[in-house]
Amino acid sequence: MAHQDGSNVHTAAPGERAPRGRQRFAKGRRPFFMRDPDVDRLLAIVTALTAELSVVRERLDTAERLADQGLPATPANIEAYEPEPAVEAEREAIRSAMLDRVFRILSQPHEGDDGSYDAMVDRFS
């Protein structure tokens, strides 16, 4: 059974041999960093969705490259596909650019001033 409460306790009956599910959450305090922890949660969800999008993007890329070789994009052909290092480098650049765009706002410097209109007017007066 899955242990979703972060506990390490093995609750299986003695002698049980079937594998139990891996634990999904780490035992220990889960830190939150933003003023509102729900923003941390939302950031986690957005990041996970970006990962899903990246996987679909890469699967599409594989389908296109198979088509280039005259192969249909069947599940078996997709699984058998091994990207060349040059293809992996191209994909790495695509993923990196996607992250630059999705998380662009987090990279914008905004701590050089206190953001107040009066302070700005004072500075340029």
Place this chain on the structure above:
Amino acid sequence: MQNNSTHAMFPDATHDEQAMQSFIKTLRVHVLREFQSSGRSLLESRIEPAIRKVNRDRPPTRKQLREAFARFPSHQAWSSMLRVTQEMLYDTVGPSIERQLPDLISRAQALHGKRGSLTLDPDLELPRYLTAVDIHSKPGSYQQELAPDDLFAGAEFDRTYRLYSMGINGPNLDAGGWSLIAWIKRRYPDFRPKRILDMGCTVGHSTLPYARAFGDDVEVHAIDVAAPCLRYAHARAVAMDETVHFSQQNAEHTNFADGSFDLVVSHLLMHETSRTGLRNVVAESRRLLAPGGVMAHADGIQPADLFQKYYAEWMAHFNNEPFLGSIQDEDFMEICLGAGFRHADCVVGRAPLWRPDLDPDRASETSFLVASARLPLA
């Protein structure tokens, strides 16, 4: 199905599992770059000057750094992203390992005993400092067992460590071992160990180089408290044609006889043990050394760099690395002396990151702290 493996035990990945893991790798590069560049800039322009003013020019303490960084919204966001990246790493690789676990277990069973050995101790009591939280936020930590002969934690570690280290540790993830070996050879040029012990070996990434670096007639032992890691370590060593004797033991008090080894080493063990545990490990190392033997414990901390000091503090508080903060305040020379080594026989230094496939003239920015001592011959 993609393997990208350097050995036959390495877990594979389906197309989409590989795509997800590649994304995590790119995400980690992106997040770490932004966390560090924006963090260093905050440290230099705002945090360090302000704290030095309060401290009358003394450098910031770990707590001061942590409290100061926590006030900046940009740093809050990148901290949040760094924690999420770590969680996604395990939530991505974990299900892939779980899918192939029965196959990995039977592959390991077929390899077990072919060379070297594996000795487990089901009654070994795990130290509380390793069970209180899941280290590195790895769900189930390194010791959870999902099935008989389980190696989930070890297999997951091999795959996640490859993603996590972003190429720096080389294809066999053994740069820790090679770096310390290079340091030992420079420091003790006449030293030719025959019996070697690696403490806290996990899956043996750093252990295997010792079977090659000092000639063919060495006997290499490696210990860890985590059975799933040791089962994987043994199978991995066999798959890589290396002979190592793995046993499940606590490095604070092993069952080897006094003077059993010429060389006792560890890699990234010191920060995983408690303050008392660390002193016990060094004392145990001394007990295990034969006359003329060398102890060398390597760890990744760089407290001289203020941002690295903060990053380690961050990991201690926000990534379940409880002792990565306090270890930065340790006096390693004092610890060696406390274990009974003579001052002239101790050295605390730094080992630059090195592996045989790297250009020897290329200076490495990364280095390990080394706490080392040698027993007199007589």
